[in-house]
Amino acid sequence: MNIAMIITIILILIVTYLLCGLLFAIPFVIKGVNRIDETAHGGSIGFRIIIIPGVMVFWPLLLKKWMKK
Amino acid sequence: MGVSYLAVGWNRQKKIYDWFIFAFCVLYLSTFIAITAISNPDYTFETALIRSTATLAILLLHVILSIGPLTRINKKFLPLLYNRRHLGVTMFTIALIHGSFSILQFHALGNVNPFVSLFTANTQYNSVSKFPFQALGFFALVIFFLMAITSHDFWLHTLSPKIWKTLHLFVYLAYFLVIMHVMLGVVQYETNPVLFVMVLAGAAALITLHLVAGTREVRKDNQLFKLKSEGFVYVCESRDVPDNCAKIFCIDKERIALFRFEDKLYAIHNVCKHQGGPLGEGQIIDGCITCPWHGYQYLPQNGQSPLPFKEKVNTYHVKVAGSQVWLNPQPLPEGTERPGAAIIIPDNQIIENVK
Numbered sequence: 295m296n297i298a299m300i301i302t303i304i305l306i307l308i309v310t311y312l313l314c315g316l317l318f319a320i321p322f323v324i325k326g327v328n329r330i331d332e333t334a335h336g337g338s339i340g341f342r343i344i345i346i347p348g349v350m351v352f353w354p355l356l357l358k359k360w361m362k363k
Numbered sequence: 364m365g366v367s368y369l370a371v372g373w374n375r376q377k378k379i380y381d382w383f384i385f386a387f388c389v390l391y392l393s394t395f396i397a398i399t400a401i402s403n404p405d406y407t408f409e410t411a412l413i414r415s416t417a418t419l420a421i422l423l424l425h426v427i428l429s430i431g432p433l434t435r436i437n438k439k440f441l442p443l444l445y446n447r448r449h450l451g452v453t454m455f456t457i458a459l460i461h462g463s464f465s466i467l468q469f470h471a472l473g474n475v476n477p478f479v480s481l482f483t484a485n486t487q488y489n490s491v492s493k494f495p496f497q498a499l500g501f502f503a504l505v506i507f508f509l510m511a512i513t514s515h516d517f518w519l520h521t522l523s524p525k526i527w528k529t530l531h532l533f534v535y536l537a538y539f540l541v542i543m544h545v546m547l548g549v550v551q552y553e554t555n556p557v558l559f560v561m562v563l564a565g566a567a568a569l570i571t572l573h574l575v576a577g578t579r580e581v582r583k584d585n586q587l588f589k590l591k592s593e594g595f596v597y598v599c600e601s602r603d604v605p606d607n608c609a610k611i612f613c614i615d616k617e618r619i620a621l622f623r624f625e626d627k628l629y630a631i632h633n634v635c636k637h638q639g640g641p642l643g644e645g646q647i648i649d650g651c652i653t654c655p656w657h658g659y660q661y662l663p664q665n666g667q668s669p670l671p672f673k674e675k676v677n678t679y680h681v682k683v684a685g686s687q688v689w690l691n692p693q694p695l696p697e698g699t700e701r702p703g704a705a706i707i708i709p710d711n712q713i714i715e716n717v718k
């Protein structure tokens with residue numbers, strides 16, 4: 295194992311994690327976000343798009359919150 | 364607040380602010396690139412872009428980091444504070460352009476993955492003069508990225524203010540990484556020490572500013588209030604409170620803001636319901652106490668946000684006796700209406716009180 299391989303593996307893990315987040319983001323910004331935060335009811339489309347990058351990073355936390363509701 | 368989320372909560376003032384930032388950035392970048400093109404015709408456009416965005420980003424970073432202490436020292440800087448998050452996001456975008464073009468220019472030409480190349484093209488991590496400084500810039504950019512993507516209020520509620528603020532404190536780590544990125548990078552690329560000296564001077568100025576503002580804050584918090592009667596404490600003379608502004612008093616570890624509005628005095632809790640902004644550092648705009656951080660508003664008469672908003676803060680009783688202002692540090696329930704204490708003696712007629 296050299297450094298390049300380790301970094302490649304870490305990169306693949308990060309990209310996979312973010313892609314899972316992107317998949318999760320689709321139902322989340324349409325439905326889930328209204329469930330976990332009442333202020334999001336009637337939130338604009340712009341708002342829903344602007345939170346997608348954050349959802350891709352913090353999706354496990356949001357999933358947990360959504361499951362609880 | 365009581366209404367649904369929008370992508371960006373723009374109002375007139377924030378629009379002016381954003382146009383100003385935008386115009387400044389465009390002007391800076393085009394001037395920088397034009398001067399480079401004239402004075403160094405052998406520079407490529409990419410190099411000019413990398414350098415102009417790099418210097419603009421670090422300049423904006425210094426502005427962002429000095430806004431907090433500057434507004435504490437002088438209220439004239441308040442307009443800068445209102446929309447700091449847009450300045451933050453702008454800085455991130457500019458730094459992202461710099462980072463992306465650097466990666467394109469230095470790491471995307473070979474057949475190694477550019478991100479792998481970023482960390483492996485140079486592995487002299489134990490050398491100062493040849494240190495892989497680009498990795499430092501990369502980690503700083505990751506921190507700015509996290510701050511930028513969580514900048515919407517939705518994230519503040521979802522992550523909780525505590526986690527969000529902790530994330531924010533990492534800006535100081537990011538700043539340190541950027542300084543090292545520049546210091547260690549410039550030794551390798553430049554023979555001209557101008558940037559080196561400017562960055563050192565910038566860091567020194569920032570540290571001084573934070574120290575000055577910090578010691579003032581501590582001194583104010585340690586002020587003792589010795590005159591007491593019937594639950595009230597004597598805090599100041601009525602003319603000490605400027606019109607439409609406040610003075611902040613820290614009594615029994617609680618900060619209370621004493622506002623003057625239409626020659627009456629009103630006291631409310633100093634902590635904004637949005638993110639704990641210092642209300643007493645704000646001003647009264649359109650009859651509302653306006654938080655200096657993001658402009659949440661509260662009525663001085665009852666500490667409630669005007670409809671449709673639902674925020675409420677604690678209010679306090681104030682008394683005026685002659686020229687003396689007395690404050691009762693016992694908080695009233697949030698949103699309690701109480702009359703303002705009318706100022707009796709006009710400011711210019713107050714004769715120095717014999718204490």
Ligand code: HEM
Pocket residue numbers: 424427428430431432447448449450451452454455507510511512513514515528531534535638656
């Ligand atoms: C992008 C979204 C951002 C938002 C919403 C935002 C908003 C805020 C708020 C509300 C505070 C006060 C919180 C506190 O002091 O505890 C704050 C503080 C701070 N922000 Fe930001 N900011 C953002 C981005 C940035 C970025 C990208 C930087 C740096 C490059 C930055 C630098 C700072 C610093 C240094 C402080 C603390 C200093 C002080 O209190 O004076 N912010 N920010």
Ligand code: HEM
Pocket residue numbers: 410413414417418420421424458461462463465466469497499500501502503504541544545548549552558
């Ligand atoms: C992925 C992240 C980054 C990479 C790959 C990167 C790469 C580079 C490179 C290759 C240079 C030397 C350019 C040259 O002199 O021709 C440089 C310089 C510089 N970088 Fe970065 N950087 C990154 C992030 C950042 C960030 C986040 C900031 C600040 C906010 C920053 C600020 C600077 C500054 C001020 C210089 C000196 C500019 C000059 O030499 O004129 N960099 N960076």
Ligand code: FES
Pocket residue numbers: 635636637638639640641654655656657658659
């Ligand atoms: S802290 Fe955000 S408006 Fe007061």
